[in-house]
Amino acid sequence: MLGQAHAGLQNLKRGSMSDAAPPPRDDTDSPGRRLSRRSLLVGGGVIGAAAVAGGVAYGVNASRKPQSSAAATAGASTAAIIISNGRVWTGDPTTFAEAVAINASGTIIAVGTEAEVRKLNGPKTQAIDAKGGTVMPGIHDAHQHTMSGGEGLYYPTLENAVLTVGELQQKVQAILDKQGDDRPDNWLVVVDWNPAGLTDAVAHRKYLDALRTTRPIFLRGSDFHNGWANMRALEIAGLTNDTPSPDGGVIVKDADGPTGLLKDAAQWIVGGQAPPLTEAQQREASEDAFAFLAGVGITSIMDAAGPAARANSFAELTDSGVAKQRISVASGVDKAQIDAADETLAEMNAVREQFKDHPRVKVRTAKVFMDGVSEYPAQTAAMLDPYLDADGKPTDRRGELYVSEADFTKIATRLDKEGWQIHTHSIGDHAVRASLDGFEAAQKANGGARNRHTVTHVQFCSEQDVPRFAQNQVIANMQMQWASPFSFTLASLEPYVGPDRHRRMYPLGSIAKTGAQVSGSSDWPVDKLNPWNQVRTAVDRKGTFSETGGALYPEQGISLNDSLLMHTAGSAYQLFQDDITGTIAVGKQADLVVLDRDLFGVPIAEVSGATVNYTLIDGQVVHDISTQSGQRFINKASFASAASAAPVFQNALATVNRHSVCCGGTRHA
Incomplete structure (x- = not known):
């Protein structure tokens, strides 16, 4: 592991480049110099x-x-x-x-x-x-959703703004009025709605139904775990009071039926009804996405969970010269695929073999979605202790594991035996523990750590589980721009987890001090894509997201040198590229x-x-x-607001989002 091979991450107080005196530079401009x-x-x-x-x-x-x-x-x-x-x-x-x-x-x-x-x-x-x-x-971005990022650039955005119901209605109505076409089957999909930022109400279809339109409307939450639909969209999707919630999702209902608020897998029952981009639009989106990645300094990526066959799309883009980056593709494995493990592994192994000699595209990672997100109102991240209510009293909600401990151990052991790296979306401390338990069991069954298994996000981690990353040679892949005091970590979270758990949020410093391997990523387009803000926030725990001017538990920060290592050598190690x-x-x-x-x-x-x-x-x-x-x-700042900025990059740089992408009916994280 990098943490074992390099003292810079093993011991944050020793050999840190940010503390070393730089060599003198000769700034003369002579031809001899x-x-x-x-x-x-x-x-x-x-x-x-x-x-x-x-x-x-x-x-x-x-x-x-x-x-x-x-x-x-x-x-x-x-x-x-x-x-x-x-x-x-x-x-x-x-x-x-x-x-x-x-x-x-x-x-x-x-x-x-x-x-x-x-x-x-x-x-x-x-x-x-x-x-x-x-x-x-x-920068090696070891967890993002490139295709989704490119596609998302085409939709109007609410820019993750904190809004009243009235303000939100004004913004959506302005989009409708500008587009003009009011056919009842003409979907309006709007991205970057802030589920935690509706200040005076809980999302309900009645607020969207009040708009002057007959069109189906779907607002995609910036956390990719919440969607908001109007009645017309619910009708097209066939959702009624008798429609059961799907596995891994919730159709929120009241006395009148579905409210239009859809959590996790449920949102794609509705959002998936909207027509996809055309082939020409998808191609243009891909070209813009990879140009954008290069423009912010990203040279390698991992596309974090889709069908393994998505590698064919990436291969076409690299072979045609559109994508220059080195690309790892994680193959999503859900509960149904775990139940059909033999068939699943046969298909995955065939794709891995297909791309084993490709110069740019590799398929060697299996992605398992262990839980959801912790913020109110979703609270689908799996926690060891209950969520609290607004008064600080324990509730009966702990979130849920989307894959049980027994099922994960079973599939992890199979995948590990066949040489697959496993990458789990784990937000809550229960999900993190279940991942570590499964990796440990797999390694014991198969003869030790060898496949660079990874837990991504790690928003909460029990103190007793922190040392297990190093002990079991498991990588902690973290998106450090989130380790900042802003709406997602404060109002929508702090009251519902209590001060003790809140202090343990994004425990990068604690994990790194154990000698564990850590790696960095963006989770784009769930979040604004600025890797340099990720590098910074890992150090000062403020970044550009801080709404208070302060830091989020600065004792969990690391040195600048170690943050750079996390986003370069650390992620290269996760992506099996550290030799080149x-x-x-x-x-x-x-x-x-x-x-x-x-x-x-x-x-x-x-x-x-x-x-x-x-x-x-x-x-x-x-x-x-x-x-x-x-x-x-x-000028990155101008892209966030200036009307003169290229529209395709305006959205990418203005978005201030959160965890795990779900696109095209497939849950990502």
């Missing part, structure tokens, strides 16, 4: 390496050990690309470098001082001037980013606003801020 500036061409090398000093290998399976910079320089000819004049964060907690050289096949051939790397400068070498910014490994990417070292592939600022030379609050000037994958420049397309990303 700085590489010549040539126009940048696409092609050449990429980042992906380990440490400069000591050749640190990240992850237990780091089979390709980087050479030293001197050895690489001695055996190399000339570089295709040299990046200089920046602070090179390699992943080593004690050493910064000054320059990186990349060859024509996208491999890093030198990391060190400008004088060392300059020896590889040739007549055709292309130079990237980092202009004093950070040069570092690209995740750090900057000789012999690794150059998946890297060049930022507009020195992350270690600015206040932590300014990390959130970092702009990516260049993104490289396998030595190819896939994002260049100086180009017309790259200009979209110069």
Whole structure:
């Protein structure tokens, strides 16, 4: 595990780069000091390496050990690309470098001082001037929903706003009036409705029925666990007072029948009736999504749960050049599939075999949805102790496990035996414990930890379960932008879990101190996609989401160096890419980013606003801020509100959402 192999995550007080004094930089602009500036061409090398000093290998399976910079320089000819004049964060907690050289096949051939790397400068070498910014490994987003993110950019958004019923009605009516077409079968789907932000009522169809329209309306909750429909939408879906709630979901009812509030799986009975995007729209959405990922510095992703066959779609996008990123596809496994384990595994194994030699797309992860979310009004996350009512008194609600302990242990043992990594959505402390129990049982049955099993989200974790991540070599994959005091962690949660559980929310610091492997991700489009705010919030527990100006239990924060490791080397380890990417070292592939600022030379609050000037994958420049397309990303703040911003990216950057995506009738997390 990274936590075992690297002291930076094992001991947060020792060897942290954020505490180390950076080496002096010579900012003179003489020809003898700085590489010549040539126009940048696409092609050449990429980042992906380990440490400069000591050749640190990240992850237990780091089979390709980087050479030293001197050895690489001695055996190399000339570089295709040299990046200089920046602070090179390699992943080593004690050493910064000054320059990186990349060859024509996208491999890093030198990391060190400008004088060392300059020896590889040739007549055709292309130079990237980092202009004093950070040069570092690209972000590995180890849990997102890429297709859903792209598709979601097409729908009107409520921007997760906190609204009264009247204000919400005004916004939805304005959308209806603008679109004009009032055919009774013409669905209006609106995204980014804040289920916890309706200030003066509980969602009910009567408020949507009062709008001037005959159209079916479906508001998709920004937590992806709540949906809100009007009567016309309920009628089309055939929901009546006699319709039973589905497994893993709730059709909320009152004396008059369904209220229009739909929880978890129930929302897709209605939302799934809306027509899908056309093939042309889906293609355009995918192109925009992958350009967006490159623009914010993401070089590898895991699409976190869909049918394994979705890998075919990703393969087509990579083979046609639309998607440059390395892509891992998690195959969703639900209760019905667990019951039919033989058939399920046969299908999954066939897809895994199909993609075993694909250069960009891999299928080796099984995703199991263990519970829901903890916030009011859903409260579907599985908790060890009951939720409280508004007066602080225990209720009879503890949420529920969507997969029982016995069923999860059974399928985990089967999957582990056949070499599958298991990735569980676990929000509540009961779900986290059930996941750890299942992993432990599987490892005992099959001869030890070997498949890098992962628990994602980990919003709540019993203190006695915190050490079990390290003990059982289980990865904690966390979305740290949520570890901030805002509506989802305060008004919609704190009264209902009580102060003791609330203090244990997102216990990253506690888990990391045990030596456990941790990794980072966004859960986009459930949340705003800004990996630099994720990096920042893991440190200060404020980020851009803080509504109080304060921090959410700052004792659970980690150092900047360790947060960067979490989002690069840590996630690369989870994605089985630590032998080729995740750090900057000789012999690794150059998946890297060049930022507009020195992350270690600015206040932590300014990390959130970092702009990516260049993104490289396998030595190819896939994002260049100086180009017309790259200009979209110069000012992230403007995309959230400015009318001049490209609409497709307005939605992506304005959304401030929450857990687990559910799209197209498939629950994700």
